Amino acid sequence: MKRQKLQDCMTYVENFIDSPGELYHQLRDQINWRQDHITLFGKTHAIPRFHAWYAEPNADYHYSGILLPRNDWSDLLLELKEKVEKKTSLHFNGVLLNYYRDGQDSNGWHADDEKELVRPIHVASISLGEERDMQFRLKGETKMHDKVLLGNGSLLVMKSPCQEKFQHQIPKRKRVNDGRINLTFRMVEKK
Numbered sequence: 529m530k531r532q533k534l535q536d537c538m539t540y541v542e543n544f545i546d547s548p549g550e551l552y553h554q555l556r557d558q559i560n561w562r563q564d565h566i567t568l569f570g571k572t573h574a575i576p577r578f579h580a581w582y583a584e585p586n587a588d589y590h591y592s593g594i595l596l597p598r599n600d601w602s603d604l605l606l607e608l609k610e611k612v613e614k615k616t617s618l619h620f621n622g623v624l625l626n627y628y629r630d631g632q633d634s635n636g637w638h639a640d641d642e643k644e645l646v647r648p649i650h651v652a653s654i655s656l657g658e659e660r661d662m663q664f665r666l667k668g669e670t671k672m673h674d675k676v677l678l679g680n681g682s683l684l685v686m687k688s689p690c691q692e693k694f695q696h697q698i699p700k701r702k703r704v705n706d707g708r709i710n711l712t713f714r715m716v717e718k719k
């Protein structure tokens with residue numbers, strides 16, 4: 529059987545955003561950020577980043593057992609959604625935002641494959657601020673398969689079957705002292 533290649537489902541677009549520094553500051557100041565906690569093996573931990581969910585009414589999103597409270601689209605986020613839809617010819621009804629304060633904030637191995645995501649799963653992700661690497665591994669394997677550097681103002685499009693076949697993570701990085709914001713546009717089933 530043909531081994532799945534990351535490049536078959538993923539596209540990276542540099543300089544997708546014209547003024548990424550300005551957008552980073554607007555989002556950092558305007559988004560209704562929250563830091564949630566998860567309990568693993570009886571121990572409660574703060575998730576190592578802030579996050580927020582903006583979506584159409586009735587488009588709810590859970591991950592790691594957390595139901596993220598829905599915020600209504602802002603004009604700025606709707607403008608970005610339309611820009612991403614125009615570039616990708618895909619449609620989205622929600623965006624998950626992550627704010628990594630510095631290199632100590634991270635996002636562990638997972639796939640964006642929650643049950644409420646519409647199949648086939650396509651996601652599109654804007655990066656702002658500090659460059660961070662995203663690592664990929666095949667589901668069921670522990671060895672890293674590939675990595676992509678996510679530059680300031682870039683767009684990463686992961687079409688099906690990326691989420692079905694691979695997991696990804698944003699590891700901690702000692703030398704990163706500044707923040708990064710990521711917006712991942714998604715399509716979820718409405719209640």
Ligand SMILES: O=C(O)CCC(=O)C(=O)O
Pocket residue numbers: 624626635640653655662678696698710712
């Ligand atoms: O920060 C990123 O680029 C990835 C975010 C992510 O993996 C997620 O929100 O599920």
